[in-house]
Amino acid sequence: MWTATKPHYTIFTNMRASQSTMWAVVFGATALTALPQRRVVSLIIEGGTVVTVDREHRIFSPGSVAIDGNEIVDVDASHAIAERYQPSRVIDAREQIVLPGLVNTHTHAPMVMYRGLADDLTLMEWLEEYIFPAEAATVSPAFVRTGTRLALVEMIESGTTTYADMYYFEEEVAAVTKAAGVRGVLGQTIIQFPVADASTPAEGLARAERFIKAFKNDELIVPAVAPHAMYTLDAATLSASADLGRRYGVPVLIHLAETQDEARTSRARHGLSPTGYLESIGFWGPETIAAHGVWVDDYDVRVLRGHDVGVSHNPESNMKLASGAAPVARYLAAGVALGLGTDGAASNNDLDLFEAMRQAAFLAKHEAGDPTAMPARVALELATIGGARALNLDSLIGSLEPGKRADLIAVSTDRARHVPLYDPVSHLVYVVHGDDVQSVVVNGKVLMHDRSLQTLDRGAVLAEARRLAEQVRASIR
Ligand SMILES: [Zn+2]
Numbered sequence: 001m002w003t004a005t006k007p008h009y010t011i012f013t014n015m016r017a018s019q020s021t022m023w024a025v026v027f028g029a030t031a032l033t034a035l036p037q038r039r040v041v042s043l044i045i046e047g048g049t050v051v052t053v054d055r056e057h058r059i060f061s062p063g064s065v066a067i068d069g070n071e072i073v074d075v076d077a078s079h080a081i082a083e084r085y086q087p088s089r090v091i092d093a094r095e096q097i098v099l100p101g102l103v104n105t106h107t108h109a110p111m112v113m114y115r116g117l118a119d120d121l122t123l124m125e126w127l128e129e130y131i132f133p134a135e136a137a138t139v140s141p142a143f144v145r146t147g148t149r150l151a152l153v154e155m156i157e158s159g160t161t162t163y164a165d166m167y168y169f170e171e172e173v174a175a176v177t178k179a180a181g182v183r184g185v186l187g188q189t190i191i192q193f194p195v196a197d198a199s200t201p202a203e204g205l206a207r208a209e210r211f212i213k214a215f216k217n218d219e220l221i222v223p224a225v226a227p228h229a230m231y232t233l234d235a236a237t238l239s240a241s242a243d244l245g246r247r248y249g250v251p252v253l254i255h256l257a258e259t260q261d262e263a264r265t266s267r268a269r270h271g272l273s274p275t276g277y278l279e280s281i282g283f284w285g286p287e288t289i290a291a292h293g294v295w296v297d298d299y300d301v302r303v304l305r306g307h308d309v310g311v312s313h314n315p316e317s318n319m320k321l322a323s324g325a326a327p328v329a330r331y332l333a334a335g336v337a338l339g340l341g342t343d344g345a346a347s348n349n350d351l352d353l354f355e356a357m358r359q360a361a362f363l364a365k366h367e368a369g370d371p372t373a374m375p376a377r378v379a380l381e382l383a384t385i386g387g388a389r390a391l392n393l394d395s396l397i398g399s400l401e402p403g404k405r406a407d408l409i410a411v412s413t414d415r416a417r418h419v420p421l422y423d424p425v426s427h428l429v430y431v432v433h434g435d436d437v438q439s440v441v442v443n444g445k446v447l448m449h450d451r452s453l454q455t456l457d458r459g460a461v462l463a464e465a466r467r468l469a470e471q472v473r474a475s476i477r
Contacts, residue, residue, distance in 0.1 A: 038086040041068040042444060047078050048093030048410055049424045052400040053100050053384045057377065059424065065098060067406040070219070070444035075400050091439055091449065093410045097424050097432075099380075100399050101161025101183075101407040101442060102353040103387030105312035106253075106291040106341025108167045109177075110147030112154065113138070113465065113472055114346035123259050123321045130476060131346060135168075137475035139196035143468060144172040150465040151351060152180045153456055158352045158434025159409040161442045164289065164312070164341070164391055166226035166253050168197040171211045174221045181447050181455045183407060185289075185391050186215075187226025187253040190241050192233050201237040205244060212248045220443060222393070224251040230274050231262055235281050242283045249287070251391065254278075256290035256311075259323045263295035275300035284309055289390055291341060292317075293331070294324040301327070301334050310337045310390030313382065315359045317343030325367045328360070328374065339387030340379075352434035357383045361429055376429035406444040412436045 043066075050063030052075055064081035066074040074081060111131075118130035144167065155163060162183040165173055170188040177184045188208035190201055198204035208225045215223040227233050227241035245252035257263055257274040266274045275296055278284060284307035291312040293304070304311060313326050331338045340360055342351045357379045364374035388398025396405045411432055413421055418436075421427055440448040447455050 036083070038084055039068075039073075041066045041073055041085045041087050043067040043089045043091065043406070043441070043446070044081060044085060044087035045091045045093050045098055045408065045410060045439075045441070046081070048096040048098040049413075050075060050400060051097060051099045051380075051424055051428065053381060054399045054401050061424075062094070063098070064093075065400055065406075065408060067441070067444050070405055072400060072402055072404050072406050072408075074402055089446075091410065091441075091446070093439070095414055096410040096412055096438055097428060098400070098408060098410045099428065100384040100397065101409050101440065102159045102383045103339060103391065103393075103398060104155070104160045104163040104342055104351065104353055104356075105289065105310070105339035105387045105390050106314055106343055107151070107163055107165055107351060108344035108346075109151035109155075109163065109165050109173055110139075110144045110167050111344035111346045112151045112351070113143065113147040113468060114344070115349045117346060117472065117476065119320075119349070123323065124261065126321070126347070134472060134475050135196065138468075138472050139168055141169050141172045144169040145176050146461075146464050146468050148173045148176045149180070149456060149461045151345070152177060152182055153453065153458055153461050154345075154351045155182065156180070156440050156447050156453060156456070157437060157451070158350075158354065159411070159437040159440060160351065160353050161407040161409065161440060162387070162391070162393065162397055164224075164251075164253060166228070166255075166291075168195055170208075170223075170226075171214060174211070174215050174218075174223065178218065178220050179455070181220070181442050181445050183220045183397070183405075183442055185222040185224055185251055185253070185393070187224035187251065188212075189226045189228055190233065190237060191228040192237065201233065201240075205237070205240055208241075209244060209248075212244070212250055216248065216250070222251060222391075224253055226253040229255040229258075229262070230278055231265060238278065238283055239281055242285065242288070245287050246285060252285075252288045254283075254288065254290055256293050257295040257300070258292040258318075259321075260295055273297065273300050275303050279303045279307075286392070291343070292323070292326065294318055294326045296327065298330070301330050301336065304331075305334045305336050308337065310339065310392065312339050312341040312387075312390060313360060314341040314343040314356075315363045316356055317341075317347045319359065319363065320347055320349075325363055328364050329368060332378070337386070337389040338382060339390035340382045350434075353383050354428070354432050354434050354436075357429050376423075376426050379429045380425055407442050409437050409441070410439040412438045
């Protein structure tokens with residue numbers, strides 16, 4: 001009987017859920033009782049090319065991922081998964097590439113509302129003449145909710161399942177993110193000058209502490225404190241921010257050495273690089289995550305490595321603002337935990353991490369004058385397990401392995417530019433766009449299936465954002 005039913009297994013793995021139901025009906029209970037005992041699981045992503053991004057760089061084709069609750073229970077060849085598990089739900093991923101959800105290690109989600117508001121300016125001109133005034137006139141809890149929802153639609157639709165954020169009213173960002181089912185390391189911004197949610201840094205710190213207490217131990221949200229940068233905060237506030245993070249065991253997010261001007265000013269004022277200055281006040285620790293890290297020397301890289309600081313590389317923002325190219329090869333050689341970020345949509349101008357992967361690889365090659373400088377495999381790792389490591393979440397996410405949280409995406413390969421497909425990793429980095437993402441699962445929950453969002457009302461979110469954009473436009477007239 002076993003040998004007789006075995007071939008049906010193989011066929012079973014290649015069928016859609018609806019067809020498998022028919023199969024059960026057609027063959028009835030007799031065939032089913034003959035099957036060996038299979039573990040019931042909540043979801044199987046079935047029949048795709050599964051790029052695990054695990055230590056052995058394993059790829060299963062056709063492969064399946066078995067998920068129960070919020071956890072990956074198995075990743076294997078499709079026939080092996082079908083033999084071991086009985087799913088409550090199946091997502092057909094044939095002709096698709098299945099990979100870990102992408103990890104965006106640096107953004108400012110609500111800033112999607114400033115997308116394209118002002119381009120082609122230096123960082124300081126752009127910040128001081130457009131972004132800071134627009135923020136002063138428009139940032140509110142409602143603005144943050146609307147902007148974050150728009151950002152979440154864009155992130156889910158382009159395969160980002162975890163993002164690190166730095167903004168104001170971060171409790172609003174967190175509430176909206178949690179409701180959408182996305183994972184976030186969300187940092188309440190601390191800045192020296194009066195802003196929408198705090199008139200002093202002390203107020204900002206108190207707000208951050210309340211936020212941390214409200215979301216500590218949440219399933220999806222990791223609350224964090226986000227001192228803006230060493231050039232927008234005094235030493236006392238920088239130290240107080242780091243202390244707050246340490247006291248609660250939460251991440252501390254900061255912008256670091258983004259422009260040459262920042263590095264020059266730091267040396268003139270403190271006789272130290274931005275990294276060295278923060279080292280001198282005891283800021284760094286394994287809970288700290290530095291965005292950009294463009295203008296760093298060998299000493300700085302040693303400091304960051306020595307404290308196990310996570311670094312977020314933002315190639316598109318750095319190129320658009322002509323900030324320079326972060327020394328990615330030096331970071332990787334030193335063993336620094338390096339991830340990829342898009343930065344806010346006002347300086348990118350989108351949140352598509354597939355594009356960030358491709359640009360990271362191109363920029364590294366261009367800078368080094370060496371096409372081997374960043375192979376596709378490394379770029380893919382930066383956007384997945386590398387980002388997870390930078391955010392201290394690599395025990396939970398970043399690769400498809402049993403025991404990790406079920407955060408994964410399935411990408412279509414049926415467009416003309418996907419053909420032919422010899423190497424799925426090459427395609428993921430050099431060909432795939434965010435729009436190719438078909439299905440998204442976070443923490444075992446399906447957030448998008450066949451391009452259909454399950455937790456956000458796409459039309460309503462876009463309409464609300466368009467209405468809000470009128471207010472933003474009026475604010476800079
Ligand atoms: Zn930023």
